[in-house]
Amino acid sequence: MDGNRRYAKLYGHKAVWGHWKGATTWLDLIEWWTYFNTNQSHQVNYTTFWALSKENLQRNPEELAGLFAVLTLTFRSIAFTASIHRSRVRVRFIGTNKGLPQHVIDAINLLEKKTESYSQAVMLVAVGYGGRDEVLSAVKDVIDSGEELNEENVSRRTFCSKIAVPPVDLVIRTSESRTSGFMLWDTQSTELHFIHDKLWPELSARDCMHALESFASRERRGGK
Template identity: 35%
Template structure:
């Protein structure tokens, strides 16, 4: 599905991707450790997931931990890994009860085995859900994803499964982590930063962007709804012009 030619016009976004930034700053502003902000941000995820059906959003992809985040302090990284494990254990039943299908993207082998096992279990538990599709990017980087996809593609070429002459812009998406997902229509970044931070580089070629000042722990369902309305008012031409 990823990489497909944009389809018929639609008022609201089918797939929203969010770079959830500002947790650490939110905590620092309150005189608390950065991990306090990450815990507050994790709680906000549930509200946004639950808001998706009412906004017509079928797919939600959130950036949980990037391949570059390993550069943070050992204490913060360890705290984040513990938070991810706790989040999965705590939210699993609620996600299934709300008919949410969960997937994870990123370099999974780079994560600890316990976390990997929990990720596998949650994906299996929600496999039959057909409501909101929640994709969580953990140990994810857009360039890393493309490199891994290219390696798998090259292996198929070497094995004679793929003719190099048949490789085009529709081929690579079949090897990406997001191969079963539609491309994002709207990418949101919170906290006032105006960069994409190596997130869904290939998939976001035609996405609309919203860079907002709100820190992620303050990102409410009402703010989300406002951005959905903004998107609906945009004129998406995909390189064409109105006749």
């Protein structure tokens, strides 16, 4: 979800206004995604939204306070969103709670609790997430277990693997042409789709459809 602050600056507002607009876009895309899955023969059963990176936690206190408020209210809103329950979407969080205020953690716990019995689709939310941190944590787990440090054992300890989510097929990124370390281990064969002319709050369902159409037209050989 990149470009909230730049979007706010374009309209002469503080960063928190951009984060609110970004949250609205996220809620709209959740509605589109759940509708898409009930009306298409090919479903997107797993989706991940990167809501907050580890690096974001180093921003100034005023912006962070506003951002934390946005996250708390958004997570609580999703917990009671009808389409999430109608489509039986389980919401899981990846990353770390370190540095998060208790009201954000409580909202995370509420959302996971409200959807824990569902299995029709999975929505991951990355909060306090860093790609290098994930790989280092997986490697440390292998070493601590006494197992051989190899690709297979590391692969079994990524966030996705731990909750039975397959590796990433497609990454959609607004306004930039980089992945910023997103899921470093589980994106080895990932297709990338960059939307350079839009910031996150400007993203639409049509943009996501174009990304899926582009993905469907690509020949994926996994290096073979």
